[in-house]
Amino acid sequence: MTVIESNRNFMKSGFNSSEKHAKSDQDKGLPAPSLQVSPKSGNEIISLPPLVDVNMNLSEAMLQRRSLRKYDKSAMSLAELSFILETSCKVQKVLGDNIASFRPAPSGGARHPFETYIVVQNVEGLSSGSYHYLPLSHQLEKxxxxxxxxxxxxxxxxxxxxxxxxxxxxxxxxxxxxEWRYSDKSHKVMLLDLGHLGQNVCLAAEAVAAGACPIASYDQDISDNLFELDGENAYISYIIPVGKNS
Ligand SMILES: Cc1cc2nc3c(=O)[nH]c(=O)nc-3n(C[C@H](O)[C@H](O)[C@H](O)COP(=O)(O)O)c2cc1C
Known part of the structure; x- marks a missing residue:
């Protein structure tokens, strides 16, 4: 089978009763993994401000969205960054013992198999550098x-x-x-999840007079190393710069 044929088949891998996923760790009764990577002890934790009241309706945000690649020099406020994180990634409800979490973007099986890392360059009240978002408490780990x-x-x-x-x-x-829930059937679903997450970031950016550009052309090792990810149990899969729109 060629790579193209194999990739096409991967895209066809759906969920249906005739093609159930292989026995997963959930089927075997193993405990669910945590919903968030815990912050390292000693790292500074920053609480984010509450949701700002944005003055844009949904249709406006959807219709005016374009990939933005030229950014204004003005700063983004911490409340605006907080808004983008809250409307894309924040955990709103947890079911059972890490069984599911509900967040603004949908996710197959409510598994949300992602961690959000950010590089801050021009945000009022937040020093430049890299951060890890804690979606259970709406905080940043420096x-x-x-x-x-x-x-x-x-x-x-x-x-x-x-x-x-x-x-x-x-x-x-x-x-x-x-994989804990869907074993071999997880991977296409994760990519679909990422698309939803990305679109929430794009629309939230519009709502705070900014713009975003989804990025799939990236270097795996350099991106993983920025956040000390091992490239196996955790690895970067999508990058989205967000900048003020002039
Ligand atoms: C999954 C995905 C990956 C993309 N990767 C890049 C990229 O690496 N670099 C870039 O400049 N634009 C990238 N884009 C942006 C597209 O070029 C853009 O969405 C397309 O030209 C349509 O323009 P619009 O977003 O302004 O409607 C990507 C978009 C998506 C959805």
């Missing part, structure tokens, strides 16, 4: 102060415009969170 512009550009295969964004979202997949 990771590193030194993120080199060259490294950011290298992480997106030389796409220079990305380094002008106020904040860059790096979404990491945590595959086991979905």
């Amino acid at each position: 990771l590193s102060v030194n993120i080199d512009e060259k490294e950011i550009i290298a992480s997106v295969n030389g796409q220079k415009f990305v380094s002008g964004a106020n904040v860059i979202f790096y979404f990491a997949v945590i595959p086991y969170r979905a």
